[in-house]
Amino acid sequence: MHALFVRSAAVAVAVTGTLTWAPAASAQPSEPTPSASAETPAPDAGSVEIITKDPAGDALLGAAFLLLDSAGQEAGRGKTDAQGKLTFSDLAPGVYRLKEISSGSSLHDTADDQDVIVTPGNATRLTVVDPFKAASVLVKGKDDKTGKLLPGSTVNIGSGDKTILTLTTGADGTASGKLPINSRTGTDFWVKQVKAPAGYNIYKPSKAFKAKPGDPVTVTVTNAKTATTPPPSEKPTDKPTEKPSDKPSPDKPGRDEDTPAPSASGTPTSNESASPAPSGSLAHTGADATPWLIGGAGVLIVAGGGALFAARRRRTDDSTDDGSSAS
Structure with a gap:
């Protein structure tokens, strides 16, 4: 009876059921679908x-x-x-x-x-x-006596034979810039003034300095004031510097040389003593008449000797005459 029940149930299912037997979808593996990336390979990195x-x-x-x-x-x-x-x-x-x-x-x-x-x-x-860090340079212009900061000081800064910077101090007397450095230990530079502040002499020598990477450097250029000409100590006068000569000139006729000038005692002097000394020689003095006095004295001595000789001869003649008459 049990077997009949089972068979009947199977028939009933077969007759009255509308379902059909089909395997589950998970019972068999599915086919892989090719991707687009598999068709186009990625470029090399x-x-x-x-x-x-x-x-x-x-x-x-x-x-x-x-x-x-x-x-x-x-x-x-x-x-x-x-x-x-x-x-x-x-x-x-x-x-x-x-x-x-x-x-x-x-x-x-x-x-x-x-x-x-x-x-x-x-x-x-x-x-x-990577370059070395540049050095910061600060230029100051100063008065060499007072230390006052001076505007208008223009300098060139360079290394070797090459000028790198040209700086001019402003109203505060300073100027700044950057200097390239090519060594860990620093670079040698020079600074030279090319224009002095107004009223000051230019500083001609060059100054040398060294700057290291990233270091701040201050360079000071001092200037002396331009010397002024002092006023003359003596005022010029209209008085002549040379004593006017007594020689006649076309504008001022002189005294007649033939007319002797009166002396202080009122006695006229000789023309010789009154005439001025020739230019370029010392004036004549009494020493110039010495030869004449000596000559005159000689003449007087000779004349006196002659007179004395004549007197003695006359006396001798008179004595002779007296003797002759006595005899």
Whole structure:
């Protein structure tokens, strides 16, 4: 009876049921559908390798860089190692922007931004040179006596045979600028004044100084005031500097040379003594008449001797005459 019940139930299901037997969907695995990416392979990636140095060729540790893609989105960030190296890998081909955020050194400045082109499957190598920090120079113009700051002092600053800066002090007597440095230990410079402040003499010698990376340097140029001509100590007068001569001139007729000038005693003097001394010689004095006096004295002596001889002869003749008459 049990078997009959089962068979009947099976028939009833077969007759009255509308369902059909079908395997479940999970009973058999489904076929994989090919994707679009499998048909178009992705392009090969590239990379950027950076080496960072200073002007002396020394590698810089800890220089920080940022890499941006063409849309301005960050594509990489990192710092250089002890050899100054940094690599950005797995980059899609294209143009990137490399920015140095920090040099990692107190002596160095960061390099300028630059574009980097990444090509498929290749490494783009770059050498970045971080310059030494510029030195700040302050120029002062001063009065060499009072120390007063002077405007209008123009100087050239250079290194070797090259002029780097030309600065002129302003109303406060100062001027400032930046000097490039090419060594860790500093660079030698010179300063020379090319124009002095108004009313001052120019300072001709050059001054030498040294500046290190990032250091502030003050250079002072002193000037002396221009010397002024002192006023004359004696006022000019209208009096003649030379005694006028007694010689006649066309404008002023002189005294007639033939007319002797009266002496202080009222006795006229001789023409010889009254005539002025010739130019370029000393005046005549009484010493010039000595030869004449000597000659006159000789004549007188000779005349006196002759007279004495004549008197003696006459006396002798008279005595002879007397003797003859007596005999």
